[in-house]
Amino acid sequence: MARQNTVFKEAYNRYAVALRTDTALPSEPEIAAQLGVSRSTARAILTRLSEEGIIRWNKRQKTVLRQPTDHDLFPSEETDSLHDIIERSFMQRILADDAAPGMQINELELAREIGTGTTSVREFLIRFSRFGLIEKRPNSHWTLKGFTREFALELADVREMFELHSAAEFGRLSRDNQSWADLAAIRDEHHAMLADINQRFKDFSVLDERFHLLIHRASKNRFIADFYDAIAIVFHYHYQWNKTAARQRNERAIHEHLDYIAALESGDQAAIETACRAHLHSARQTLLQSLPQVATESA
């Protein structure tokens, strides 16, 4: 087959679960915009909903006849985009214990294991290569550079340069900028999480990502934004595998964030730099501690 209709299936599920019996549905372009798909796909969704007897559809009349059940939805395996499947599968492999730095990556083997074509795997690897974890020798194989100490240090260095820059820019935003309201909201979420830290410490990584993303957006720099995307993905998978001392680590980070936020709100550039450096320093330590321990070779 040439292409899976995962866009359709995923959007169908998303739209179906939000339906309420006896309500009327909006126009096709509006549905398409709501779902973030083309009208063609929106129409395909309406067609299927109609065929399944979930809605009655006649030109502009679109009425919900019944609430869809779980049975009506597509199973989750069918709604994941190929890119996501490959990403998950690949990250699992390279974070597994037997994935040693220097290892070769075989496109065909990867494709077979994931059950996909080689083209998609190739495209994924090309995209993924900007994260600095793999490298290609032309006309030959990819090499896994791995989640090593060097990688962590290089990442941390760039991260610090970028975040110091972004934080300074943030401090210069005019006070009526929307970002200040967003920052205040995130500050409150930090307090809420801290109040219930024992239950909620696992949600911190999402909040952490949102906080840093907000800071980085102030720089309005595409290279900084792209780099933070890369960091976020790498961290996302990395911390799924390394959950040691998560509660303690996260609690400490929340306190640092709050200091950092207070400094930003003060508008004092020196205070911002100090708080930013303090947090980045400890983030660097966290990253280094979470590295896979190098097996000491015994001959």
Added chain:
Amino acid sequence: MARQNTVFKEAYNRYAVALRTDTALPSEPEIAAQLGVSRSTARAILTRLSEEGIIRWNKRQKTVLRQPTDHDLFPSEETDSLHDIIERSFMQRILADDAAPGMQINELELAREIGTGTTSVREFLIRFSRFGLIEKRPNSHWTLKGFTREFALELADVREMFELHSAAEFGRLSRDNQSWADLAAIRDEHHAMLADINQRFKDFSVLDERFHLLIHRASKNRFIADFYDAIAIVFHYHYQWNKTAARQRNERAIHEHLDYIAALESGDQAAIETACRAHLHSARQTLLQSLPQVATESA
């Protein structure tokens, strides 16, 4: 056809021009290593050289019978890798006057125009996207963001962060590091170029690239190195299209480089930072001045 044998043809040309009559050639693995290709390709080259009567080849005996002529070589159109062809063709298009920011990029159209398959064009665009000049909307087209003022400013900001970092690292290299000798050699080349600036100002961009690359290597950071690769490619094409005041601009840059090099050699971090900032500031101005002038819309 599935794949052009450009690796073979390019390596064949490279090897053929270096042949001298009556000399004996080394072993196959050695030839392969010299050319940076596999032994299979090296053997294909020997086979063809033998068929053309350029060498006599019998197992370990490989003697050059005659000097190859231009006639023996493959024409340059056949030795360019597909990636290079696509890159050149694409850069020409996006730097042309009619390429307005916001324009859509059509994979199939590009492929047809270049005379290649869509797969290669797609892969090129994915790789190229990290330079920040194009952007993709999933399931839809690529958009040209273009060589705009915003692009130049964002690029210059990151460049400054990275180069200040790298220059500081360079200053900390131990005195017996090879980089100091390389720096001295580059310094001398600057002096030589300056002595004959009217004839040689066009060669500056190559020297400029080598100089900054040397600085950046001191940081030993893959993200900085990758970013500089991107800058180098973008500048390479950009300045081919914008040659205004090249002599004057380059002469000024050479003087700045010499100050910068002197500061590095002094080992004084404050002096390094000052000289680095001064050069980067003027490089930023050069970049901004070289931007395509925005056409004032007339309604």
Added chain:
DNA sequence: ATTTTGTTTTTTATCTACAATAAACATTTT
């Protein structure tokens, strides 16, 4: 006149196939 629906065309995402190239294995030569 603008929005909505109906229909057709264009473009992207992905698979498969195959030549070029690299890499591995086997044999011979020094």
Added chain:
DNA sequence: AAAATGTTTATTGTAGATAAAAAACAAAAT
């Protein structure tokens, strides 16, 4: 035994084909 050559196998790079999705065009309804 080590290195070179001879031979076979594995892997990459690229073209071409096709379904999904987007976009464009046309007709109808408010």
